[in-house]
Amino acid sequence: MSSLFLSHAIWQHPQVTSLNRLPMTSLPLFFPTLEEALSDALGGPEKRDLSDHPYHKSLKGTWDFILYDNPLSVDERVLDEKNSLSWKPVIVPGSWSIQGFDKPHYTNVIMPFEDDPPHPPQVNPTGVYRTAFTVDNHWKNRRTVLEVGSAESYVELYLNGAFVGLSKDTRLEACFDLTDYLKEGSNTLVLIVVRYSDSSYIEDQDQWWFGGIHRDVTLTSLPKKTLSDIKVTPTLNEALTEGIIEIRTPGNQVIEALDVRVYTDAGKLIEQEILNAEEGVIVGSLKVASPKLWSSETPNLYYLGISSLNEHLVIPIGFRTIELHRGNLLINKKRVLIKGVNRHEHDERTAKTISVESMVHDIKLMKQHNFNAVRTAHYPNDPRWYELCNRYGLYIIDEANIESHSNYDALCREESYAAAFLDRVQRMVRRDFHHPCIIGWSLGNEAGYGENHDAAAAWIRRYDLLRVIHYEGAVRPEWGQGAHTLESLKRGSFATDLVCPMYPPIALIEEWDRTTDADRDPRPLIMSEYNHAMGNSNGSLSDYWDLIRSSRSIQGGFIWDWVDQGILVDDEGKPVGFRNVEEHVPKRWRYGGDFGDQPTNYDFCLNGIVFPDRSLKPVMSECLKVHQPIHVRSSNPSSGYFTIISEYDFITTKDIALTCSIYNESSSEEYTFGVELPILQPGGQAQIHIRELQESRVRKMMGSSTTFIRFVCTLKEPAPWAPKDHIVALEQFVLSTISKSLHIHAPAYPIKQTDDSLFVETILYKASISSEGFLSALHFEDRPPLLTSPLRPSLYRVPTQNDGLKTYTHLEGIKGFSFYHEKKAMKPWLEHSLNDLVLILEELKIRHNQVKTIHQLKTHTGLDIGSVRQTFTFTLEEVFLHAIFDLSDAFAEYPKVGYRCSLTKQEEPVSWFGRGPEENYPDRKTGSLIASYDKTVEELFVPYIVPQDCGVRTETTRLVLEGAKIEGILPFSFSIHPYSPEELWEKRHADDLVVDEVDHLSLDAAVRGVGTATCGPDTLDRYRIPGGIYQMRLRLS
Incomplete structure (x- = not known):
């Protein structure tokens, strides 16, 4: 043997x-x-x-x-x-x-x-x-x-x-x-x-x-004689004015008595009792008068000291209530919006071994971006994580280590696995019971719904009467992982106290909220996963939150997910691990398949709103904005009257400073001043009057060009999770809109013609129109040449991971992988080579200082996709471009409508007036305010681990490059990259990209939103680009 x-x-x-x-x-x-x-x-x-x-x-x-x-x-x-x-x-x-x-x-x-x-x-x-x-x-x-x-x-x-x-x-x-x-x-x-x-x-x-x-x-x-366990249950009376600490030990204790003491977070003793054993069980209680309550905003802790013989321990506890009432989850009697994120334990170097420093960094970043909740996806975390969440203040859904995704319907009903299901849930609940941050227990993730779940739920309902149970599988259809329906969302009340779907369309949960009777089903809807964050993603986060705030029982959700699970490797492609290795810039992060690991799901592990090293992705500015706890509203901003609304549940605004800035598009001047913010009670509101709007200099600004007012709320003093002056909320309003003239009054300059081009030369610039009908050269005096390739109409962008997964293209038709590539937006774009648009010049007319062209737009596969009419107007100082795109329905939708060209390398920062400073798209722009910004070309590029379209800035009216200033008579979007579109498509890792000798510029009348289609709803219709008329009006000077 x-x-x-x-x-x-x-x-x-x-x-x-x-x-x-x-x-x-x-x-x-x-x-x-x-x-x-x-x-x-x-x-x-x-x-x-x-x-x-x-x-x-x-x-x-x-x-x-x-x-x-x-x-x-x-x-x-x-x-x-x-x-x-x-x-x-x-x-x-x-x-x-x-x-x-x-x-x-x-x-x-x-x-x-x-x-x-x-x-x-x-x-x-x-x-x-x-x-x-x-x-x-x-x-x-x-x-x-x-x-x-x-x-x-x-x-x-x-x-x-x-x-x-x-x-x-x-x-x-x-x-x-x-x-x-x-x-x-x-x-x-x-x-x-x-x-x-x-x-x-x-x-x-x-x-x-x-x-x-x-x-x-x-x-x-x-010691041989020691306390085996203890169950401490802090409760509150109905008025929340008295705390009761109930204490019970398991049976057969060898300890005869416990000395129990209650301390404040300053270490002050406020209560003490001696609890004696009776028949091997110690039971007792202590009361705390007027306790400070625990919440994510007020993480007030008390410390329960327990002494027996010669051993002593202290359990941090918090007083808070959790209950369901008419379709709402109440914490301390308040309907709290769950601004959550799913978090895997992951470190770029050390994998699942997470340091306290890394945990604290995660918590601070979350709270700095107005998150208040975390789901421990998909397993119990390191015990220190819960201690830290108790202290800093995060609501936690603690999830059992159960997922049988590949055997979705089977193992939840399999008797041989029944003990494992129950064991994992019981041990998690017993271990983590005392943490006030935990507001609910999750029975696991994507493991179907069967008898094994009901057994685990039944045990929790006996053991813990004070928290809710969460399980997404219970609100799916009975068999399979089919889409949620109105009917399925009403299922599963024994196994889940929350209606907690994954990736539900906005329309579905809106209908659920409208049709559900809270008297018959008191459960709130809190999405267990939503707004999937794979690559350039998180479209419509603000649309979800507009619905959440206006709903009766939709109470938030958990974004999927926190961190890209990329693994840092060395020059040989081996995991760095604990070795000290000089880091490459950009970092060499690897995903599924990069280690020869097959079968694999490739880059599907890259779903974070932060990169593996916790550097921020652009979506984090959107998270801060949509989650912010203070809002500013006005029906008539130019009147100077604004309403400040507090979304805090338990604290006032006494620690918040309010600053206003007034600025416009035509001037670098910005008028900034402090505003006295009324101390708002939780959920309160008050009106303020910005009298500065009546000042002559402000009225002059408002009359000269489009003028904005920006409100910024910051911390007056440092908080445990953020420094002084940290921004917690921001809003922007248009005070005045001055339309830009469509008429050109400047002196005209005639166009000269050669065998292969048209050209204009003034004392300030030289310009050429190629025989194909495109602006091919533009050189302003005292500036470098602008173009290194013609400004050509373009309807293509490099697909994002939501448009389609390039890492999966070789798997089309293979069983088990259809989910990853079917019905993806990029498929017809690639099939018809939209990246290589055929532009057929049908007409070119010259009229004194204007060149007018008509191009037919076709694909190499023969699709007729419409036309573009261009009018170039040349004056002494400027070149005007008016483009009208008339697109057919040959494509259900287009990735973009606009222009593309290459530029002389930009050595100086690019500046613009538009949304920024971070990348933004039509369905992810709420957190990007309109103002003046500048960044280098390298800073404008976002190094998503899998290269894809990135770096767009929308609603731009002015773009200043080294070679020219481009102004939009109509707002436009732009991006500028140091890499060619071909390079971005062909390479599979950001660190493999080779910088081009030129920079690549896109100027667009419309760009498709990013959506969340890798695992969730695709881009909403209003952020897509169907066939139709699109215009661009640009002034180059």
């Missing part, structure tokens, strides 16, 4: 979830004194230092490691501490897949191996970890417990050659009692981690598969 328990192949028996694993507990670490425990709790994870803790030892560091092809090939000698095997160093915690062993593997729905539950593949990488430790003398006559924070996906534990136990569930810690296996001196610990197991079929989330140990491995020494 093998000395390895592996021979029993428990990794493919889902009925067995563990052996000898200790029950999950909600207890934090014990300390020798209450003062030490309180100091640790008050300082939190950011200040925690356990290096001097006498009864706690971290085993993080470098371990010995061997990787085998499968668990049954593991050499039994790994348990012999004097073996001669070839061990290699590996860092713990840290996935072996990013440390040179095996490789990361990305899939979304499909399994990374042959789909045959519960069996893992024959080639199943199995890592053997070895380290040694000694036990201090003062640990003797006590219990020694080992905790493995996270092991993917099956772990067996051996100490000094003896089998101790095993555990499944990659995302929750597993604890084992080592006491009976210890020896004097050095103890040899071996962990055998099997990468794939029966658990993999219910851990089939949209993320990388990594083998190894992701969180810390620790040793803790406990």
